Amino acid sequence: MPTRTGYRPGLPCYADLASPDVAASAAFYAALFGWSAERDRGQDGGGYVRFTLRGVPVAGAGPTFSVGRPAAWNSYFAAEDAESAALRVKEAGGHVVTGPAEIGDEGAMAVFHDPEGAAFMVWQAGRGHGAGLAGEPGALCRFELWTRDPVGAMAFYPEVFGWETRGGQDGEPGAVWLTDGRFAAGLRPMEDGVPQEVPAHWLVHFGVADCDEAADLGVRWGGRVLREPRDLPSGRRAVLADPHGARFAVLAAAPAR
Numbered sequence: 001m002p003t004r005t006g007y008r009p010g011l012p013c014y015a016d017l018a019s020p021d022v023a024a025s026a027a028f029y030a031a032l033f034g035w036s037a038e039r040d041r042g043q044d045g046g047g048y049v050r051f052t053l054r055g056v057p058v059a060g061a062g063p064t065f066s067v068g069r070p071a072a073w074n075s076y077f078a079a080e081d082a083e084s085a086a087l088r089v090k091e092a093g094g095h096v097v098t099g100p101a102e103i104g105d106e107g108a109m110a111v112f113h114d115p116e117g118a119a120f121m122v123w124q125a126g127r128g129h130g131a132g133l134a135g136e137p138g139a140l141c142r143f144e145l146w147t148r149d150p151v152g153a154m155a156f157y158p159e160v161f162g163w164e165t166r167g168g169q170d171g172e173p174g175a176v177w178l179t180d181g182r183f184a185a186g187l188r189p190m191e192d193g194v195p196q197e198v199p200a201h202w203l204v205h206f207g208v209a210d211c212d213e214a215a216d217l218g219v220r221w222g223g224r225v226l227r228e229p230r231d232l233p234s235g236r237r238a239v240l241a242d243p244h245g246a247r248f249a250v251l252a253a254a255p256a257r
Helices: 022-033 082-091 150-161 211-220
Strands: 012-019 036-039 049-053 056-063 072-078 095-103 107-113 119-125 140-147 164-167 175-179 182-189 201-207 224-232 235-241 247-253
Touching (some): 012 022, 012 119, 012 140, 022 049, 022 056, 082 107, 082 150, 095 119, 140 247, 150 164, 150 175, 150 182, 211 224, 211 247
Parallel strands (some): 012 056, 072 119
Antiparallel strands (some): 012 072, 049 056, 107 119, 164 175, 175 182, 235 247
16 A cells, blocks of 8 residues: 555544563564564654554554553544644543643644543644554554443544544444544444453554464464454454553454445
8 A cells, every 4th residue: 555644634643552661562563563663763762663564654662651551552643733632622521631742843742531531642743644554464454442431432532523423334333433434433332341440442453464363473472362353344353462461453354345
């Protein structure tokens, strides 16, 4: 696929990993997705790395910076203006955690919690627009909110991003969100088997050619399978945890209809 040069407001545009051991995480994801890790000199020596595929940025990783903070993938959505997005978050009942703050000349970001506590970010592009590849093996391909309050989420996020809400695909539980008629993100009610201590969260999906092979490879490199491979309308998906516990999904996309 061609390299991405920008994202419409409201579309997911990037993900990065908070890890207690960035080098070990880089080794795991290199084995799983074929990524290379490049030190980001623009992050003031904070240990941030950019993951690249074929020389193109696809994601990032940085230290957790606090003892005991769990490893997690962070989801970013494109915003025309981060300050305006922060106002909409507050008006809709969410919480501004950090920012908006400028990241050099790369852009500006802000960190939010929705009313249920799920963390998400917005990114106002400057020189950096987000992931350069999307929708292919080894790159971001889907973002999905796992929530115990789907009604509240369906009220909150359209207020923030202007999304249109539609029912789940082919009878699947949950909903999909669209922007300008284009798929933006998914919503899935938390399944019964998810432990109560797992909070509402955005689940980042990465494309793979073969879901079952990717799940097996993740286990061989120290990860765990949290949800076995399963066929869904969007494709065949498995939910994994990396060696430090960060949850993510691998998705072999269904053929276009």
